[in-house]
């Protein structure tokens with residue numbers, strides 16, 4: 001049975017105070033908190049077997065290598081990739097996207113097209129613009145409607161034999177919309193385009209089956225899934241990863257080096273130059289174990305309850321508008337109070353111990369679409385409670401009174 005009070009005991013940070021008030025942490029879409037079980041793994045690594053991997057014959061190096069590779073297998077199983085070497089450790093989603101964008105330079109020519117969505121994070125726009133500058137390819141954008149949903153009939157019209165790559169996030173960070181990636185993948189494959197899905201915001205809430213999705217690439221960050229910062233995963237189908245050139249050169253990614261010619265290592269090492277975030281990778285595996293022990297169906301059901309509760313309570317406040325009203329949403333609420341800047345609301349909420357994000361959420365085109373400078377974003381996790389939402393609602397009412 002899911003018991004949120006027991007779950008909360010796993011997260012030491014949740015019992016601290018901020019500005020003299022109990023912390024209410026509603027900035028989970030930016031980064032999630034870390035349970036003691038994952039903190040213990042980090043401490044154990046540095047206390048007992050810190051060593052460089054894949055290169056030492058000594059015991060510590062072997063132990064660290066084994067744990068790191070076990071973590072890769074855990075990630076493979078969790079996301080249901082066919083092969084462990086289809087899982088590339090990265091420093092996070094941004095790294096994974098840049099790796100693909102860089103690799104695609106070799107495949108694109110002038111006039112080819114890349115499709116992205118109107119709902120993207122800046123890390124999902126800028127690397128493609130840079131790729132277009134390098135290759136002469138053209139960037140096309142799937143438009144959105146007022147509910148914050150992508151318009152699929154417009155996507156259909158953008159697809160052609162010029163489309164080489166489609167990029168879309170699984171869940172929008174600014175609005176929480178869950179995008180119809182199954183449809184997008186199938187249609188894009190119909191014109192021979194590859195599909196990269198950004199799972200940064202879906203992976204904390206949804207367990208995707210990568211083989212069933214038949215997606216070409218999928219990227220995530222561990223720090224949004226109860227893991228540490230500075231580590232993430234790039235999944236790529238083996239055939240694609242074999243075809244793509246390496247991203248960075250260095251140690252670990254080579255087979256043989258002479259000054260005349262270098263040959264590259266097999267997957268996954270071809271894309272893992274240099275000493276990786278070893279402890280981070282192992283802790284990422286532990287975070288996945290932790291979340292799976294609770295269960296993603298349980299997490300989704302509970303978070304949906306929180307979303308509905310918070311949406312209804314917030315909408316009782318006069319002049320409060322929610323942006324992102326799709327039926328298919330994760331537990332994210334972006335909102336504004338009429339005539340009040342989101343930054344001012346966020347500052348008052350912080351004084352009350354409530355952590356929310358304010359601003360454009362690295363998604364300026366979405367803010368431009370709604371003609372607003374930004375929003376207040378409350379994003380929930382399975383360790384949040386309805387009574388914390390009550391604190392938020394009271395805080396927003398207070399902010400409204402103070403700022404009107």
Ligand code: 7TS
Pocket residue numbers: 029030031092093094095121123124169171172173174198200201221357361362
């Ligand atoms: N893609 C999406 C959809 C994201 O939400 C983020 C981070 C990234 C990519 C980049 O992830 P990173 O781990 O490489 O930085 N999103 C947010 C956010 O919404 N608030 O802070 C970071």
